[in-house]
Amino acid sequence: MRINTWYISSFLISLVVAIPILTVFTSFFEETSNYYEIIKNTFLIEYILNSLILLIGVLILTFFIGVGSAYLVSFYEFPGVNFFKWALILSFAVPGYIYAYSLTAFFENYGTLYSILKSFLGEGNYNKLIPKFDGMIGAILSISFSLFGYVYVLTRASFHYQSQNLLELGQNLGFSKKKLLFNIILPSARPAIIAGLALVAMETLSDFGAVSFFGISTLTTGIYNSWISFDDLAFANQLSFFLLLFILGLFLLENLSRKKAQYHSPVRGGVKKKKKIKLLSFKAFFAFFALMLIFLVSFLFPVLQMFYWTIIFPKNFIDLNILQLFINTFILVLLTSFVLLIFSFLSNYGNRVTRSKFLQHVSTFSITGYAIPGVILAVAFITFIAWLDNTVIKFFDLGSIKKIFIGSITGLVIVYFIRFYSLSFNGLKTGYERINRSIDESSYLLGYSKMKTFLGIHLPYLKNSVFLIGILISIEVIKELPITLILRPFNFDTFATTAYVFASQDLLEAAAVPALFLILIASLFILITSRYILRD
């Protein structure tokens, strides 16, 4: 193995990504305050139980919504099916916490639904009749409707690749539609469904905004509170350890299920276009109604709720310094995208040029950041910087580095980098996998240097991937809450943090303006990338 720039840079990337994991593990045995004893004896079981209930609830709901909608748009022809195909992914633009605000605002006493009923039916005691979606139910609904898109997108792609011949074979064997669904369609899409659910599970366990809004004590809120309220970093890290074990288990489960078998193979010459079944009369109406309901509930409902508040409370709109929020959000978006893309290119190109198995393993390790909740990353990062400051920096008498990394844009971008590195690394990796190695070799043999091959062949070929990855990173950064909340500089706000701060002060109507902007910007990005996200 020759040690060169590629090895060193890949190592450095892995090292940065490894910081939070190592910190959490090393901090596990540290002394903590009394708060630990209190929590351990009273709430730890509750944290774990709540996290489990939330997880199971969200998984069940996202499975039915995601797989059901993917099945309808993939196998049936009915009015509006092409619209729903992309409209359903707009739910990605609504973070769970904003959904939670909408849900509460709509169904609360004297809330939006009350106003609607009053305006149509006159005065009345409607509060008793209106159901309340708060607490655990509210959290499950909010998170499910904001995350079912993962299951929908992956399952739909898997359905698309299912062999038409396989389906026809089933029909030849006399399978009914129901038998076809349960014996052929669903089993062969299993890896995609599980991959989607695994993503949902990781995001659910990471969720901070929705659960904290509904006041549910999960491991994530426990971590946040132990640090913010009790200033107990060590305990925050210990809770993180439990949460990481949880996630590790999920990770292994997902990997095991994926390794088992090849479920469908891409066919040479493209995939035979599926013959969709045309639905008529009430069946067509039912399919349309079901998908319209999902679209309405998952996207239109929170948008309209936020829009409604923005209209009826225009002062909130006027008072908010939207331009500043735009600038702040876009500084983060641009810096993060730039840093992520540069390092992802470095790693991917290094792997390609050196063909080193060792480097590939290092890269695989460095993409684990996505599985780690933002809260853990932020708290672990602070712990690490504090340790570094108290030991190495102090030893060399270099002053303090805390200001550089904590409460600064630099720190924010580093932790975003750890969290979203897998997104850009894997995105570029997928792009690179489409470039046959003999393409590079042909380029060398035509006299192109490695740099010229990169600039003249790879970059032009990967420009769509770069664009897509940039947009996906932007969507994630715009929606990101816990990392930004914990690590942002003083008086530095984004749309997400502004919405959260207002909501946590019970000023939901004031949270509507930044929330609406956040959804609209994210929706715009999703629409731009929809043809890639839905690419078959």
Place this chain on the structure above:
Amino acid sequence: MTKNFFEIDNVSFVAGGKNKVNNVNLSIEKEGDIICLLGPSGIGKTTILRTIAGLEKINNGKITLKNRIISSNKIHIEPEDRNVALSFQENCLFPHYSVEKNINLGATRKIGKKSKINSKNIIKFLNLEKILNKYPHEISAGEAQRASLARSLISQPDLLLLDEPLSNVDQSFKEEIQVELKKILTNSKITTIIVTHDSYEAFYLGSKCAIILDGQIKQYDDPYNVYHFPNSVEVVNFLNRGILVPAKVTGENSLENDDLGTIEGNFIKHYPKGSNVKLLLQPEDLEHDDKSNLKLEVVDRKFRGTNFIYTLKTPSNTLIPVFVHSHHIHQHEVDEKFGIKRPIHIDHIVCF
């Protein structure tokens, strides 16, 4: 210093950590010569090309091009710096460029002489005019292969390496391209190494052929010699153009086979009288003669357009192939008897 234009000196070729072809010695004397590497699939022919191109490294020996060492255990000239072009078997056109741009990239090589080859001629002879504006994903495998060949030719390298250059080209078009390709390579004096598993292609295009078997070069000679004077049983079996029958040397110019009787001709290697040998019988060695009293049973007949290949069974159950001109009027059906002209005379007798 070597006098040869190109030379491989005691090199073992490695791919994926495994030795593929060992201790290779091979040289091309003059600029403009064309040689072919012939061997079964997976034997390491492509590895040799990739190594010559600089895409793989070597641990022993050296490779020299125009008196410059381009590969050894210490020296490794990077692929982009050796002015060697390799046309891959699979589609390796740049997917984001049109076919025309792909081909023209060949003319922009940073080293080497300015291309004297007229790209229009190349495009015409390879029948690429209609697909110039298309992108690689819009053309067939054969078209991609021809475009890749055009790109390599236009780059006019010191050494051109072609890996199964016509494997995806339609049979009807193949011979025409072979003729034109040979013309262009010869006229523009491009030294070329062609890898193929098609012996006819190798015999036509190459001024010399190297037969690679069992991890080594078994024979490196001109095509006529490779065919008529194979130097080992393995080469005979690989070329599959004859069979070995037992015989006893009976004199300076004769031997005896139990089924065929006396066979006369010129031995290419001396064997003492009374030696038991294996005689190479090629389909064109035996002549058909209806009047002959040496009759063998027909067990199969293949019509090959220009000729028939009869498979005859001898009394000792040996199966012998025999060519007959396809205009031969009297056709023999399976199970009929087939006369062989006697005495049997073979121009050059090859025994093992």
